[in-house]
Amino acid sequence: MSKKVLVVDDDPDVRLFSVTVLEENGYSPIEAANGEEGLKMIKAEKPDLIILDVLMPRQSGIRLYREMKTDKALKDIPIIILSGIAKKTFLRSQKAMTEFGGKPVPEPEIYLEKPVEPEELAATIKKVMGG
Amino acid sequence: MMNIEKLLFVTKFEELGFDALKSLLALRKAGLEHVVFVNVIEKERFAMSRVGYRKDEEIRLRETANIRFIDWAESLFEMGMEAGVYIVVGSLVPEILKAAEKEATDLIVIGRSHKGVLDQLYSGSDVTELLRRSATPVLVYKHMSETTLALEKPFERPLLATDWSPACHKAVDYLKTLEGIIEEIHLIHVITEKELADSPSHTSHTIQKARKQTRKKLEEVCDIFEERGITARAHIYIGNAEDEIEKAAREHQASMIVLGSSAKASWAERWIGSTPREIAEKSMFPCLLIPPEKSAS
Numbered sequence: 001m002s003k004k005v006l007v008v009d010d011d012p013d014v015r016l017f018s019v020t021v022l023e024e025n026g027y028s029p030i031e032a033a034n035g036e037e038g039l040k041m042i043k044a045e046k047p048d049l050i051i052l053d054v055l056m057p058r059q060s061g062i063r064l065y066r067e068m069k070t071d072k073a074l075k076d077i078p079i080i081i082l083s084g085i086a087k088k089t090f091l092r093s094q095k096a097m098t099e100f101g102g103k104p105v106p107e108p109e110i111y112l113e114k115p116v117e118p119e120e121l122a123a124t125i126k127k128v129m130g131g
Numbered sequence: 132m133m134n135i136e137k138l139l140f141v142t143k144f145e146e147l148g149f150d151a152l153k154s155l156l157a158l159r160k161a162g163l164e165h166v167v168f169v170n171v172i173e174k175e176r177f178a179m180s181r182v183g184y185r186k187d188e189e190i191r192l193r194e195t196a197n198i199r200f201i202d203w204a205e206s207l208f209e210m211g212m213e214a215g216v217y218i219v220v221g222s223l224v225p226e227i228l229k230a231a232e233k234e235a236t237d238l239i240v241i242g243r244s245h246k247g248v249l250d251q252l253y254s255g256s257d258v259t260e261l262l263r264r265s266a267t268p269v270l271v272y273k274h275m276s277e278t279t280l281a282l283e284k285p286f287e288r289p290l291l292a293t294d295w296s297p298a299c300h301k302a303v304d305y306l307k308t309l310e311g312i313i314e315e316i317h318l319i320h321v322i323t324e325k326e327l328a329d330s331p332s333h334t335s336h337t338i339q340k341a342r343k344q345t346r347k348k349l350e351e352v353c354d355i356f357e358e359r360g361i362t363a364r365a366h367i368y369i370g371n372a373e374d375e376i377e378k379a380a381r382e383h384q385a386s387m388i389v390l391g392s393s394a395k396a397s398w399a400e401r402w403i404g405s406t407p408r409e410i411a412e413k414s415m416f417p418c419l420l421i422p423p424e425k426s427a428s
Binding site: 010054055056057058059060062063084085086089090092093096097099100 | 197209215217230234
């Protein structure tokens, strides 16, 4: 059975892009349009990989990432961050949230800054999934 | 308890920039942790000014807004805050209301245009429509060039004008949670010339009696703030409400004017009262308008 990958992004064009790359490479993509919806789907669908945007309505990827990495049942699901927000900003924000009383969280496995080429995304997914 | 945890920041960029947002970040002390940026690309006006509607122009506007918002969001993220973005094509007020509802925001911040007469007309009606339809408090922020007042700390010295309506009571609940941010609040009630003329016997005694009663009611509201460590002062003015509120704001060096946004009469509850509308559109001060409960349209 093909592996399930959740794409969390508010931009339908980016979701379409990621879903197409995933389908062409034999994965089963599922989609969510914001962090809140994403967390519900993660709990319900238990995906093998998450491709996560940062700047989204309702709940950002920063918050979703944090919730996942501090949840025993979810913390081992690999995450590829795919965002227009710079990696150093993401890392600083996590540090700031930790300073505001949150738990420390590890750095994301892979951080890609938008835009990416389909080949780059496909290769990254394969690398993370051990394919 | 009403806390301002999530704020909707509506901008067309030229009238409200990141400096305006930064001035609102003092609200973090009161629990603000999430800012949602909204930019509405107004299709009607856009189409009016060109021959037909151009998709490539929409993409350009979207991406321009996106780049600005990414930059602003990065600053917030680095402070450990949450940020979100809506860049939508549509009509301004309905899109703002949709975003406010989806995000369940506690405050909407919108700028008031400072450009030409035509723009002011548009902007005025947009702001009025938003105030009329919003179930969420609205802060009408002023462009920096309109005033040299201390916009750095808009919540530091608010002036709350009360007419004792339910929306004004809600405004008290809203503001009393801002201890540590509000340094001093001035509460005023304007007794109109009409109220005085309508009193049964228009004598010095009845006028003074009205003043005394109003003063007592204002002092009771002051006590609510004082209990929370916010210095509160009561003032009574007589005359035209709009003029007197503006005068009071100047005299007490207010950083913003706060008003309940409904008229008192129940038939008019869905309509913003004329005083709040006039002040929101014309005052040189930022105006925070608090709607009564269940006033969503």
